[in-house]
Amino acid sequence: QVQFVESGGGLVQPGGSLRLSCAASGFIFRIYTMAWYRQAPGNQRELVAHITTRGITTYADSVKGRFTISRDNAKNTVYLQMNSLKPEDTAVYYCKVPGRDGDSWGQGTQVTVSS
Numbered sequence: 254q255v256q257f258v259e260s261g262g263g264l265v266q267p268g269g270s271l272r273l274s275c276a277a278s279g280f281i282f283r284i285y286t287m288a289w290y291r292q293a294p295g296n297q298r299e300l301v302a303h304i305t306t307r308g309i310t311t312y313a314d315s316v317k318g319r320f321t322i323s324r325d326n327a328k329n330t331v332y333l334q335m336n337s338l339k340p341e342d343t344a345v346y347y348c349k350v351p352g353r354d355g356d357s358w359g360q361g362t363q364v365t366v367s368s
Contacts, residue, residue, distance in 0.1 A: 255279035255356045257348050262362030265338055273333040273362055275348030283326040288351045289333045291344035291364075302333065303351055315341070338366045 261273040273289070288303035302312045302322040310322050321334040331348050345361035 255350075255353075257356075257359035259346060259348055259359050259362040262346060262364045264365045264367065266368050267339060267366055269338050269366070270334070270336045271338065271364060273335065273346055273364075275331045275333075275359070277329050277331070277348070277350075280350070282329040285350045285353075287322075287324055287331040287348060289322060289331070289346060289348050291342075291346045292361075293341075293344040296344075298347070300351070301346070304331065335364070338364075340366045342366050 256278045258276045259273060261271060263271060265271055284306060286303055286305045289301040290298050291301050292298040300313060301316055302310060302320055304310050304322045304324050312320060319335065319337045322331065324331045343364060343366050345363050347358055347361045349358060350356060
């Protein structure tokens with residue numbers, strides 16, 4: 254079945270960096286747009302960035318210029334490089350195929366930005 258396994262989160266100081274990874278399985282990865290989402294406590298899940306099959310990227314305004322999404326089709330993995338992290342980036346981060354509502358969410362990876 255379709256599965257997403259996120260990793261790479263942790264505790265980081267403001268201004269720091271993290272690189273998240275998401276290993277996908279159960280579908281033909283290379284033919285789908287992939288996306289990163291995040292959910293902070295008390296907030297709805299929001300789209301952070303997505304990358305098309307041709308490598309075209311789109312970002313939420315709140316992360317533009319700080320985050321970079323990329324993919325490795327040979328490894329069925331999508332990445333999120335996060336630089337200049339802010340406390341408001343604190344959230345659980347998930348990856349998924351946008352629009353495939355029947356897929357289950359992974360467990361996510363916690364990112365905490367705090368001094």
